[in-house]
Amino acid sequence: MQSQIHVRKDALTEAELVHVEPGVLPDGAVRLEIESFSVTANNITYAVVGDGFGYWNFFPAPDGMGIVPMWGHAKVVESNHPDIAVGERVYGYLPMGTHLDVVPGNVSKGGFMDMAAHRQPMSPIYNQYSRLAADPEHDPAREGERMIFGPLFKTGFLIESFMRRENWFGAGTVVMTSASSKTSMGLASVAKHRSPDVKRIGLTSKGNVEFTRSTGLYDEVVAYDDVASLSADPAVVVDFAGNAGVLKAIHEHFGDALKYSCLVGATHIEARGAGMGGDADLPGPTPTLFFAPDHAVAAIKELGPEGFGKQVAESWHAFLADVGDTVEIERHAGIEAAKQVFVAMVQGQVDPAKGIVIEP
DSSP states (O other): OEEEEEEETTEEEEEEEEEEOOOOOOTTOEEEEEEEEEEOHHHHHHHHTHHHHTGGGSSOOSTTEEOOEEEEEEEEEEEOSTTOOTTOEEEEEEESBSEEEEOEESOOSSEEEEOOGGGTTSOGGGGEEEEGGGOTTOOGGGHHHHHHHHHHHHHHHHHHHHHHHTGGGGOSEEEESSTTSHHHHHHHHHHHHHOTTSEEEEEEOGGGHHHHHHTOOOSEEEEGGGGGGSOOOSEEEEESSOOHHHHHHHHHHHGGGEEEEEEOOOSOGGGOOSTTTOOSOOSSSOOEEOOHHHHHHHHHHHHHHHHHHHHHHHHHHHHHHHHTTSSEEEEEESHHHHHHHHHHHHTTOSOTTEEEEEEO
16 A cells, blocks of 8 residues: 655645555556655745646646655665666655656666656656665765755755856845755855855844854844844845745845845745735845756756766765754654644744654
8 A cells, every 4th residue: 555645735734644556567667665755845835836836747646636746765666667676776856655656767877767758847857866876976874964955955056056157146145035944054055165255144033043043154144023134235135935025125125235036935835925926016126936947957058967966066065064963853754744744844833953854
């Protein structure tokens, strides 16, 4: 018997555990048993913008319901593919559940693509699976960190690369909302090492100020209510929170000194307003959505797969050194735990100092 967590698309706190009978595995397909995945604010964003960006389409569910994508590790338990052996382990995009059938194509020593027809319209970045036996990013001792930080870190890496290519739009400061989030921490770390002249300001809720300061990733950390205390120097804002009220306060405070407004996530889903950007009448630049997969494809094209991989790896190791022990990994056994953790995270009840790993 296989299990999945189905989430109501229009009411994300309504989730249910569903048992499904496994079908017969087609020729050329591989059945994965999911060993572990992380639940982060990133997964909340996938659910919030799921219809607009196709995130619900990766792992189909009945009408009105969706299966939230997760990043994690899985083991091959059945294989009808000549090049993929039972017992092999992979890392990639997985459903909130216990199993996944994939159709490997473009198989190499390092990985493969899932060629399942329903996944082809979506970005290829999400259809790649790394074969851990030949994966340079894989460290058995750091599997937890890779699941929790890896995808979020890469988004931060791509934002910094984009901003640096644009010369930070002439600004000397980057303001990051939801600064306790893992994506914001990723951006702050990459900027610290690759754009050291740019001042890093973190905005967070009052309760997270102390934790965010303790990371050492920001030059300045202030609570959302204290935006007016910031010096209104030329700046760019990277909004990970999706809180329309906070974004409006930043735009109004910086005015014409705000050179670019970048929308990335939606961790404050109850306050995001009209779409991700909220108000259409904000002073300063129009908020622009950052879609990481498109930027990843552009960066790989510019640097080549090897050059891109090398730069990511360098920044990833620097990031792991930066975050050190700021995030404690908390492991939960059983797929039922995923439902509870996801709902708690949607409600903003998970401590940012904890990284949650589910072992179904």
